[in-house]
Amino acid sequence: MTSPRLHGPLARALAPLARQALPLLLRARRRLTRDAYARLLHGYRLDFLQARRAWPAGIAWRLLDVRQMTPQARAYRLQAPPGLRHRPGDVLLLQWHNGDADVQALLARTGWPADAPVRLPGGGSAFLPAPPVQGRLADVLREHLDFRGAAPPPASQMPQAWLAALPRPQPRSYSISGLAATPQGEVVEIIVSDVAGGTGRCSGHLARLRPGIDAVRGWPLAFPLHLAAGGSAPLLVVATGIAAAGPLHELGRAPPRPLWLVVGLRELAAGQPFVQRLLDFAAAHPACRLDLALSRADAGPPPAALPPNVFLHARARVQQVLAAEQARWTAHADAQGHAVLIGHARMGADVQAWLAQWLVASGRAADAAAAQQRLRRMERSLTLQYSLSGD
Incomplete structure (x- = not known):
């Protein structure tokens, strides 16, 4: 989504043309x-x-x-x-923005004066050139520079080059x-x-x-995550923790469709607001199935108030729930159902690996390479979507 930085007279000369051309280019690529x-x-x-x-x-x-x-x-x-x-x-x-304590710690470590004047190139792109960043050093560090985790600055007078090389907060x-x-x-x-x-x-x-x-x-x-893709086709949403909150809000407003939710939690904490939100959603949508994978707890006896369409899985992660419910997943896939994975990248990789194994074991792919190609086709058709973050 970013493009190379471009500054100075050339940037100002090209900016009007670039600003007109980029939307046209994006629209054309989207159509084609x-x-x-x-x-x-x-x-x-x-x-x-x-x-x-x-x-x-x-x-x-x-x-x-x-x-x-x-x-x-x-x-x-x-x-x-x-x-x-x-x-x-x-x-x-x-x-x-950076916190004041972090800024003051850097200034104390380097001995740089907080009021020193700073002028740096703008952090824009060739399509959206930004004006130069200028002001008090403390304000520039707080608002415009991501210095956390950067290599230590030289133990000398304030180096403009070191500041200019720092990334901008994303x-x-x-x-x-x-x-x-x-x-x-x-x-x-x-x-x-x-x-x-x-x-x-x-x-x-x-x-x-x-x-x-x-x-x-x-x-x-x-966001480029299309829960409405597939229209009335069955939908499976696999999410870890609070990543389920956005889909719950969107699905609660969407037209009804067969819905299966698999949500990973550490434990089923009674009275916890987010857990209660999940249970309330299940109670309000009795045709939905909600499987809760409790990674750090024994399921134990279900609470008396647990809706009948909620199922607990002790010491399990979401991919293990899919494995335990393989027959249900197979029926979902045979019905041309869609699947959305939301949460940590590690969870996404684990579920992808399970799906690839299932494709081979079910005869839908000849080998691991063919399974990966099948997954890519599912992604391109939005039958399989991801919203994953983290390392």
Whole structure:
């Protein structure tokens, strides 16, 4: 989605032409490709380009409140400005900044003066040239440079080259997990994992915000994950933890279709808000099947209030649930059902490996290489989709 940086007179001369040409190029590529996922991706890039052009500094959502959803995740409710409308399936692409404590630690370590003037090339691209970054060193470090994890700076006077080589903070996307209309504008909810010690770049930024006072900036985008693909075909959603929150919100608003959810949790904690949200969804959609893979707990006897369409799997991960329910998955595939994997990249790789083994074992692929080709065809047709993150 990014392109090489281009600065100076050449950038200013080419910018008008590039800004006109890129949307046309993305639209043409979206029309010409036969790869359904590539079409969604081109649409996402076009959406991002148009949003950045409309709101260069991002839209401000005011933080209303924060609620602990699990021991490892919090829900943030954000007040949108009046007139802004969000769509089911949207994500918020949020811009984060370094914390004041991190900036002060770097300044103390280097001895650089916080008020030293800094002027650096803009962090834009050939298509969206950005003006130079200039201001107080402390402000530039806080707002414009990602210095965490960078090689130590030279122990000398402030080196402009070292600062200019630092990457710029990249926005982080979060699925909308709740949406409500109010007279003041729409209120959106996102659920954010807590990174141990508050070290997450964007999660740490969000954790520092003060409810009722601070705001976070970013852009609403239609994410290239199409839960409506396949129309009325059966849908399987495999998700880990809070990654299920966005699909639950979107599917709750979508036309009904045969739905199977496999969600990985550490344990079934009674009274935990996110667990209750899963159970409430199952209760409200009795035709849906919800399998909960409890990776760190014995299932034990089911709670009395557990909906009848919810099934617990002790000491299991999502791919093990699929293996245990292989007959159900086979029937799902035979019905031309679709599957969406959402969550950690490691989970996605494990499920992909299981699917490849199933293709060979069921005679749908001759060998491992043929199974991989079959998976690629499923991806290109949106029969199999991914939204995965992490190492």
